[in-house]
Amino acid sequence: MLPLELYAGIESAWCPGCGNFPMLKAFKQALAELEIRPQDLVVVSAIGQSSKFPHYLKCNTFNGIHGRALPVATGIRLANPHLKVVVTVGDGDQYGEGGNHLLAAFRRNPDLTLVVHNNQIYALTKGQASPTSDQGTKDLLHPQGVPYPPLHPLALAVAQDCSWVGRSFAGMPQHLTEMYKKALTHKGLAFLEVLQPCVSFNKVNTYEWYRQRVYEVETRPDYAPQDELWAYRVAKEWGERIPIGVIYLNPRPTLEESFPQLEEGPLAGRLPERPLPELLAEFS
């Protein structure tokens, strides 16, 4: 295990009690236990409170624009498959702005970890409904309540052959650390959603609200994470009971493995000498 101090970042600007704090702590714990050095790790984020995550860590960082962390992370992986790449983004960012990239990432299966901090609200912009806000959620933009049901990202992931799908809860630090470790060691796209209470803008989906509902999916007698239809039914479960744990396992070749160009090593820092006469010859 590496010392936790290795990962100490700058002072955070999150609200006291924010669900991001236990996530940060558990993530550092997972990195230390897995002995992933800061220099070998790139955390890619975008826009939202959760996207400040890498700044409060010590690691290589690419904090990009709203919704676009996945394409940046995919580009990094293709340029240097030696890097451990983790995306930390929010529900608004990934499920709203970046939805198309989520669908494409499920198909591509890049070897990276996608962690979505799901607080069912836009916190950075002070409390608008997000794609995962429950039907009827009231805010300034929806005084009569959100008129339609929420997105089911985990069910979408199962339907689209994502190679690893899991969920955890910021109120269960040990579970969270274990889930981070499982996601970080999976080969292929590991999609981990973390239920992360927003103490400032979401007065409904609180720590207590989640605590009353979450259950560890591995305790189900019919637990079968390699069964797509089972995983789909479980992934769709939301409301009175919310499953956490590893929901779907679908090992398959990664994006990086599809490029023979990467067999001789990373593109990073590579400057191939190309034969100009040969390149021009086909035009003569």
Place this chain on the structure above:
Amino acid sequence: MPIDLTILIGGAAGQGVHSITTPLAKSLVRAGAWVTVVQDYQSRIRGGHIFNVLRVSDAPLAGPREGVDILVALNQETVALHLPELSPTGLLIYDADQVKEVPAGVSALGLSLEELLPGTAAGEIAVNAGASGAVLGLLEVPVSGLAQMLAESFAAKGEEVAGWNRQAATRGWELAQTFPHSVSLAGVTPPTRPRLLMSGHEALAVGALMAGLTFISGYPMTPWTSLFNAVAQRSLAHGVVLEQAEDEIAAINMAIGASYAGARAMTGTSGGGFCLMTEAVGLATMTETPLVVVVAQRPGPSTGLPTRTSQGDLQFVLWAGQDDGPRAVLAPGSPAQGYTVALKAFDLAERYQIPVFILTDQYFADSQHTCRVEDFPERRVPFALDLEPAQGVYERYAVTESGISPRRLPGFGPELVVADSDEHTPDGHLTEDLQVRVAMHDKRLRKLTALAREMRGLTTAGDPAAPVVLLCWGSSLGPVSEAVSRLQAGKVTVRMVHLSELWPFPREAVMKAVDGFKKLVVVEQNASGQLQRLLRQETGLTATKAVRRYDGRPFTPEYILRGLAGVV
């Protein structure tokens, strides 16, 4: 007088117009002629009609011209549509099985399958091979090269088909020998160094490969796609990772990620695709990530004319993105410039850690030109990285006098590379310290000082002291330079100033090149005069006249000369 012929090959889609154009053009180039090929040029037709125009000369060509000297009609429609363009001494070669009405008074050579390949089961496609052989026959160019090339390109369809094409070409050539003709290329000899027949996008792809390209991401859109394809065809052989993205937003963000991690990366698009990319242009600027972006123009707004040409995105590309930031904008005028501009674009992006744009267009992208190998100099673009161990804490955005901070790659040492789209401290973390903000913004903009000194890329032609100046940019180079040489040949003195590097605007070089002018004419392919406005903004110079075209067709020398009526 040099030989100057245009050959129009027209037919219905699927009749093999394209499949005979390239072998014919290549065999002419190998024989020593200069050829340009423009696809579907001057089209005014909907439906299945397609055509290619070859211009052939024994002297270097700047581009296409108007008029047709040899019309190759694979169907009746081609005769009806293009006969009015045929010059009075022009010839018609037609597929006698398809064309049933040949107007009286036109010198015409009909080719039938029965005549070309008697007693075989060859399809009508063989008539095309016969027609291209006939063209060479009329020009007195040996047919062996063409026959060989046709045999090679049809080899995949079996020995019999390849043989038919070879025989048809040879027979067409023989038939044409007996036909009266006045122009001969018999005097041209194969060049000592083989010449190249290539399109602008093909040359740009070769330039990008020579610059060390290892990563390209994009989304299909005409006319950008031909560049993406040109790289794709060579990606496995030359170790380029290519990814077709889910949209243009992903394409540019992927390229930025790859470049951040240390790949030499590019992306590209056209029109609406670039609208989607603009936010990430700001990201590349803010994170100081080297990036080459090709914007292949077509007429707009919105979807516009997808397969036509335009120079209407200059102002858009100059300013696309939020707030101020350093960038470079280049616009090659020929395949050779496409090659050198690509090398320069990667070099500037690498050394200044900025987005560099290459503006092309449909005409530049797809028209093929005969090029000299000498115009493709061997060059490399080294990395500009800080590889020494950092003294103290590594600062990705250290404030420097040049504005350029030491760039490292993640995973290549203990130094952490922290990049942020938010305004950030020198070590890359987000900040709301407004003094830091000003220092960082100034730092980024300071790159423009040295960058501006690297902007040259002026091509001049004609009389450098002439009172009339034609100012142009990008793919207008060929037609404008030919208009200038035609005027000069007619004892009208005129000079051309062409820009292939537009931003930072090469103010001093332009002022020097136009010095002493009496009339300044800006020639460009957009409606509002986008270079003209840039010129006014950067130099205070006011143009006397503008020649503009925005109907989606490329400039021709004739169009420009008509536009100059009253000026020269």
